[in-house]
Amino acid sequence: MTVTSAPLKEQHGRAADVASSARLPPGSARTRRDRLVAALGLFALIGVVIDVWLGLWVTPPDQTLGNLVRLLYIHPALAWVMYIAYGIAFLSSILYLWPRTRSPRFDHLAGAAAEVGVVFTGLTLVTGSIWGRPTWGTWWTWDPLLTTTALLFVLYLGYLAVRRIPGDPATRARRSAVAALIAFIDVPVVYFSVLWWRSLHQLPTVDDPVTGKTYVHGSMAWTLLLSFVSFSLVFLWLLVHRYRLSLLAEKESDELLAIAMAERRGEVA
C-alpha cells in the first residue's frame, strides 16, 4: 500500500526544483549562474588584493597627510558602495510599490541591498573614525557629514527592524518599501552636507564641485579608481548571496508550512 497522501505529493512536486538541487546536470542554468557568481567573487578578491598591494606598498605618501593617505584607498570606496546599496534599495522599493512592476523579488532585493548597505555604512563610519583620530585629533565629532551618515546608519537599521515585524508578507513588503523610501531622503543630505554646511570633512577628492579640481593624480588616482571598482564587485557578490539567502528563507518557511499543513490534513483525515 502506498502511504503518501495526495497533498504531500503536491508539496513535493512544487518543491521539485529545490529538492533536485543536489542532482543538477552539469550544464543547467543554476550551475551556470553559480559559476558566474563564483567568477564575480574571484574578480572582486583579485581586485581588492591588488588595491591593498598598491595602496599599502606602491603609491607614494601624501605631502600633507603622509602615510595616512593610504586610508583613501578604502574609506571613500566603502562610502561609494553605501550610496549604490541604498540606491538599489530605493529603486527596488519603488518597483515593488508600482502596481505594474510589483513582485516579491523586488522586496527581497531591497532588503538584501539595505542589509549589505548597513554593513558598508558601519565600515564607512569606523574607517572614517580611525582616519579622523590622527588627522583631526578626535575619534568622533558632530560634523554634518558624520552626523547625517550616523543617522543614515540608524535609519536603515530601523528599516531592517521593520522588515522583521511579523505579518502578512504583502503587507510587510509594502510597509518595508515605504520605510525604504523615507530612509532614502537622508542619502542626498549626506552627499551634499559638505557643500551645504561648514564641515570639518574635506570636499570630494575627485572632481570637487566647488573648484572643479581633482586632487589625486598618477598611481594614487588609479589606485583610488581600482578601489571603487573592486569594492563595487565585492558589493555585487555579497548582494547576490544575500538575495539568494532571502529567497531560500522564504522558500524554507513555505515548505515547512506546507508540510505542517499536509500533516495536519493527514491527522484530520
Added chain:
Amino acid sequence: MSAYIDAGYVVALGTLAVYGSTLVARERAARRRIEAATKPTGEELADDDPSRVEAAPGPITDAMTHESGARSETRR
C-alpha cells in the same frame, strides 16, 4: 606604517570577509535544510525512480534488496 592604517584595513577587510563567509555558509545550510525537508522518502518514490537507489544509506546489501522486494510485493 601607522597602526591607524593597519587598523583601518584590518577592520574593513576582516568584516567583509566574515560577513561574506557567513552569507555563503547560511545559504548552503538553507539549501541543505530545504533539500532534506522536500526529499521524498523511499516509500513515496516510484519503484523505477533512480533516487530510490541514491537515497539508500550506504551499500545495498542482500538483506536490503530482500526488504525492498518485500515492500514492492506489499504494494502490489
